[in-house]
Amino acid sequence: MVSLKQLDLTDLSVRQVNEYLHGELLEERPAGVEILNPDGLHSIAAGLDTEVEIDILGHAGYFIAGMNQRARVTIHGNVGWSVAENMMSGVVRVKGHASECAGASGHGGLLVIEGDASSRCGISLKGTEIVVGGSVGHFSAFMAQAGTLVVCGDAGPNLGDSLYEATIYVRGSIHSFGADAQEEEMQADDFEKVAELLSRAEMNYDAREFKRVSSARSLYHWNADAHQEY
Amino acid sequence: MCGIVGLLARRSDYRDDLGKLVTPMLDCMATRGPDSAGLALFRSPLETTSRRFALYAANIEYDWQSLADRCQRELDTQASLTFVENHAALVSPVAVNTFKAWLKKTAPEVHLLSVGQSIEIYKDEGHPEEIARRFHFSEMAGTHAVGHTRMATESAVSPAHAHPFTAGEDFCLVHNGSLSNPYSVRRKLESLGIAFETDNDTEAGCRFLEWRMREGDTLETAIEVAQAELDGFYTFLMATADKMVLVRDAFACKPAVVAETDDYVAVSSEFRSLAHLPDIKHAHVYEPAPEQIYSWSV
Known part of the structure; x- marks a missing residue:
């Protein structure tokens, strides 16, 4: 058994690295994989379906750990658009900041962003749990259907626009709500949920500091009298 | 994109x-x-009142030297020329509008990409x-x-x-x-x-x-x-x-x-x-x- 596998993207293409992660890795079973010099490249560690610890050492590009299942992927830097998009399970952790659409359409698993996430974080979320240590940009959790977005910092404009049944918790200020999103009173199970997610994300905040945002459900049925004004 | x-x-x-x-x-x-x-x-701005005119022609073998010579002769001005293929930069103290009018009349096949004391443009x-x-x-x-x-x-x-x-x-x-x-x-x-x-x-x-x-x-x-x-x-x-x-x-x-x-x-x-x-x-x-x-x- 290999104790630690190192893959250097200055020598290998992203395709070669991903082919290893999808193939040889399953036979070699290393204790962990380190991916060096990501240098903003896209789609690193995408489509994994195995229990493995992967560390990407540096800033990475778009679609990192997309479609992830079971793997634990840590990016020691910033990521570009759509980190952990369509994640099914496993854990993706970004030590730096994330660009737009982090966790887009994710069905399961945990996405932790230690820094800020920019706009449309958790767009069309379908079950993934996202914890952002910093702030999120505009239109975060846009049309989010299921899952949870926990924001330890502030939320930008139009938070939770056209929200379905996902729940948002925000510790800091909320610039504005999107259509149909509203603040609701925190209940016992909300405090429990936030505390559990903060603990799994290793964020040291008190669940009592958070506000709950969810859907007012007024967009669920077509209202001809609204004249497209929501 | x-x-x-x-x-x-x-x-x-x-x-x-x-x-x-x-x-x-x-x-x-x-x-x-x-x-x-x-x-x-x-670039660092030209020290005189001259302008740098960045020029483009579709023909990659365009005769820039002859254009520069004509510019000097017909506009009674100085003009220093550098060029690569279909792009040229002409540095001259000639008034911008005078140059533009002259270029339009004399060499309509040449396009003025930029004018200024610093800017120079290449695009294709x-x-x-x-x-x-x-x-x-x-x-x-x-x-x-x-x-x-x-x-x-x-x-x-x-x-x-x-x-x-x-x-x-x-x-x-x-x-x-x-x-x-x-x-x-x-x-x-x-x-x-x-x-x-x-x-x-x-x-x-x-x-x-x-x-x-x-x-x-x-x-x-x-x-x-x-x-x-x-x-x-x-x-x-x-x-x-x-x-x-x-x-x-x-x-x-x-x-x-x-x-x-x-x-x-x-x-x-x-x-x-x-x-x-x-x-x-x-x-x-x-x-x-x-x-x-x-x-x-x-």
């Missing part, structure tokens, strides 16, 4: 190496825009790497440069539709995105006597900003006015002789990333085109916020 890049050197030796640093940025963004590319280079149809190689981008020196790789979505692929766009003197704009109301902006400007060279949406944005600056606005104020006037998606990267300025629209659908150190400011559509820059691991790397105007001085 398009790619935009910009680099402003804060350290003097990086000015000498500006082309060497910015060319890989542009090459890397070829995947975002493989059909045409361009680079606006800002073709793969960005090929364009960078043809015009020796990596050998260029200057204070700052902005470049563009184009994947056309709303108007033809042609050298004239390639970015950067210019208007007035020492001003250029590159754009990732698409404007929704370029024709209404254009009609408004045309009624003020402003002439257009293409049907491209970016040209409307460029001429709008230059018109505001001619009316006395700073570039930053002009952008604020443009934010209310222009509808559509944009990440705009602009440059004048002494600054580089970046702004994204309210929805920020078009990407941008900035890397700043004490030695340079670099802007690109994607981080991977900045990854080769010196000491990038210690740079302050951030995503510019929507609607915020970022301005860096030379």
Whole structure:
């Protein structure tokens, strides 16, 4: 058994690295994989379906750990658009900041962003749990259907626009709500949920500091009298 | 999709190496825009009242020397010439309007790409790497440069539709995105006597900003006015002789990333085109916020 596998993207293409992660890795079973010099490249560690610890050492590009299942992927830097998009399970952790659409359409698993996430974080979320240590940009959790977005910092404009049944918790200020999103009173199970997610994300905040945002459900049925004004 | 890049050197030796640093940025963004590319280079301003006229001809064997000779003779002026293939730079003290009128009459096949004391533009149809190689981008020196790789979505692929766009003197704009109301902006400007060279949406944005600056606005104020006037998606990267300025629209659908150190400011559509820059691991790397105007001085 290999104790630690190192893959250097200055020598290998992203395709070669991903082919290893999808193939040889399953036979070699290393204790962990380190991916060096990501240098903003896209789609690193995408489509994994195995229990493995992967560390990407540096800033990475778009679609990192997309479609992830079971793997634990840590990016020691910033990521570009759509980190952990369509994640099914496993854990993706970004030590730096994330660009737009982090966790887009994710069905399961945990996405932790230690820094800020920019706009449309958790767009069309379908079950993934996202914890952002910093702030999120505009239109975060846009049309989010299921899952949870926990924001330890502030939320930008139009938070939770056209929200379905996902729940948002925000510790800091909320610039504005999107259509149909509203603040609701925190209940016992909300405090429990936030505390559990903060603990799994290793964020040291008190669940009592958070506000709950969810859907007012007024967009669920077509209202001809609204004249497209929501 | 398009790619935009910009680099402003804060350290003097990086000015000498500006082309060497910015060319890989542009090459890397070829995947975002493989059909045409361009680079606006800002050199230290000319010390005299002369202007640098950047010229383009479709014919790659164009006889630039003969054009320069005729310019000197017919306009009774001095004109020093440098050229590469279908691009030339003519430095002359001749009045800008005199030169423009003369060029239109004498050599209608030649297009004036830019005028100014600092700016020089190269742009053409073709793969960005090929364009960078043809015009020796990596050998260029200057204070700052902005470049563009184009994947056309709303108007033809042609050298004239390639970015950067210019208007007035020492001003250029590159754009990732698409404007929704370029024709209404254009009609408004045309009624003020402003002439257009293409049907491209970016040209409307460029001429709008230059018109505001001619009316006395700073570039930053002009952008604020443009934010209310222009509808559509944009990440705009602009440059004048002494600054580089970046702004994204309210929805920020078009990407941008900035890397700043004490030695340079670099802007690109994607981080991977900045990854080769010196000491990038210690740079302050951030995503510019929507609607915020970022301005860096030379």
